[in-house]
Amino acid sequence: MDITKLNEMLKNVQKPARYMGGEFGISTKKENAMNFAFAFPDTYEVGMSHLGHKILYDILDKKEGVYPQRVYAPWPDMAEELKKNNVKLFSLEDKRPLDTFDIIGFSIQYEMCLTNVLLMLELSGIPLLAKDRDENCPIIMAGGPCCVNPEPFCEIFDLISIGEGEETLPAIVDCYKQAPSKEEFLKNAVKIEGTYIPKFYNPAQKDSCIIPVPNVEFAPKNVTRSIVRDFEASSYPEHFIVPFIAPVHDRAMIEVMRGCPRGCRFCQAGMIYRPVRERSLERNKALADKLLESTGYEEIALSSLSSTDYFGCSEIVDYITDKHQKDKVNVSLPSLRLDSFSVDVADKVQRIRKTTLTFAPEAGSQRMRDVINKNLSEEMILSSLERAFERGYSKIKLYFMMGLPFETLEDVGAIADLTKKIQYRFRTCTSVHKAKNLSLGLSVAVFVPKPHTPFEFCHIDTPENIKEKQSLLRRIMPKNVKLSMHDSPLSRLEAVFAKGDRRLNKVLVDAYKNGCVFDAWSEYFDMEKWENAFKQNGMDLFCLSQKETSTTQELPWDFIKVGVDKSFLLREFEKAKNAITSPNCFEGCAGCMINNTYEGACKK
């Protein structure tokens, strides 16, 4: 592409470094290699923080005959510049126009990024729907957690890869190189684990849902999520790209384990990343050393869904803080559980500065925490926080949800009661190290039911109920607490797309044509445009979001087998009704039957 033109364009946009590439550690051009684009439908800063992206980029970088490159959704100012100058969206590494790639792989992390996929395709001059694209167009594929229900956006993609990509992505690349035509490639790719080719399935009405049914004999009826069976031996990057501008998570990361043993009933990640697989302490230590040396980062995160559940959590924190003490390396622990062990570990990593401690009790009342299987008693919460106060922590942030299934107004009121009890514990704490004042921040989000969880049969709470619950909380919450509550229209839309079927493809395209982009960014989200898109297709957003789902009917995502058995989900749902908890994977087996799909994968 014309570099002088690019330079002129970059002078007119915010944060030009988002588009210039050339960072430390990028892949270098290979001769006679096929071009694979990792496309992330959000800004550079969000995309560069994503660990899955880094793992897969590194795998393709090491692989012969493929040149991986990155591209992120351009911010509206850059999108405007591209259109004005008649320049196609390009990759950061080689400044290659996107429509000249062999494969473009989109990472769908969040339902509300979908319009950005369309923006990126349009800016590349690629037709938005798979059926309108010919042999000369690149293969457009998708991956990421949202693909466990691919139906609402499946018509955009030629291929959707479900599950973990460490082993399947290289297989897809090899399959592409061997195939003489696009058609042949798709036919062969069906055989790769976790691969869903939407055009080989027709929509069929079943009960009140539209479900996909194979229209060719070689397409399997069910698609099984791909997983990494030998996590210890699986590939993990030893160097990261170090960006020039700070991404959201500006640090090195090691994935200490995959999956979460807890089994919270609302959590999709807890279900779709099963079974729990822990990496050995030796490998994690070696990875931490190598990453810190190769990137020069001053901070490293122990990343996973629940890092304090990792068997060697304390040891690895000690190892890193001791070994890299002279370089002043910090360890950061995302997703802390509210128990005394977590407070001890957090205290260990923050030897000098006492920053904010963030926890997620999720619900205020004990009954509600049992409904969601949080396995956290009130005394555990209060005593852990007291322990934190004794050590001088004064800034606490707590995450809650409202609109959970079987929730009453009393349960919401219990959030305020719990807050008061925490404040009381702070006042009565007699430690000499106690800070002067307590700064308590609460964030209360609206619960969005997700597929493949025990709550997949539920719908999002009604706007009236949410409003009532929010105003109740505002009324009874102590005034010295920072209370932030989330936007309910965006959650409603997310709920519809999370549990939607194939009919939503048209809505998505119409919403994009109405001007919806960057929906996850409050400055660009426009509910009216979305509502119009639903109306244009004879649908009503509100009705869809409130649709009852019976436990016996077939759901649009049931053909995707994530490994957790439907009977387990139903059993958990029944338990939730009666507020009965299930044990975590380390204490006892709740019978999710993951080993039936992946023999011997679950060692617990």
Add this chain to the structure above:
Amino acid sequence: MRYRLCFEKNEEMIYISLLDFQTFLQRALRRAKIEMEFSNGFNPHPRIEYGPAVGLFIPSDGEYVDITTLYDCKELDIAKSLNKQLPKGLKVKSVQRLSNVAPALSQAIGAAKFVFKIQTSLSAGEILHYVKREDIFVTKKNKKGILTKKEIALYIDNPTSEQTDEDEVTLTLYMSQRPNNILNPNLIVTALSENFPDKIGIVKIQKGESLFF
């Protein structure tokens, strides 16, 4: 041990702000295994002092940074190992060992050379005559967003001009780099455009070496 590093910053690196450059340099120093001395206190930072920031989009031949290392290093080794860790468009040109009593970078730097390549129908003499005036005013938005007049002749020193092409005049001048007395070189372009409407085309600015006390 204190060292003064002179960087050259051009190509795509002109889009990187000083703030981002600071974090980037700290990481490059770690990768280059140059062991830095850290500040004491609650939030220890490596001891690095940065010279005045050059504006975005302006390539520079002389960006200065002072670093304090834990151990004695050879000047050439610092340049060599650091350059291996720097991206295209950023390069250590020279490393100079400083005595412990040498003044801080912000105190030592006096002025910097700026070269303006101006596409214009005016002659070199006309431009020089204007820049040598004692009253050059430019309209500029202040922090509150209100348009104000700013006097900029005070900041300009030792200007020379030369006809470098048929429609190109190269203006070279020195501008103060003293703290609180730094002028954005783009304001000189604004002043020229305001005084000679429609006669100033594209102006390319390049920062040259700095003068030390």
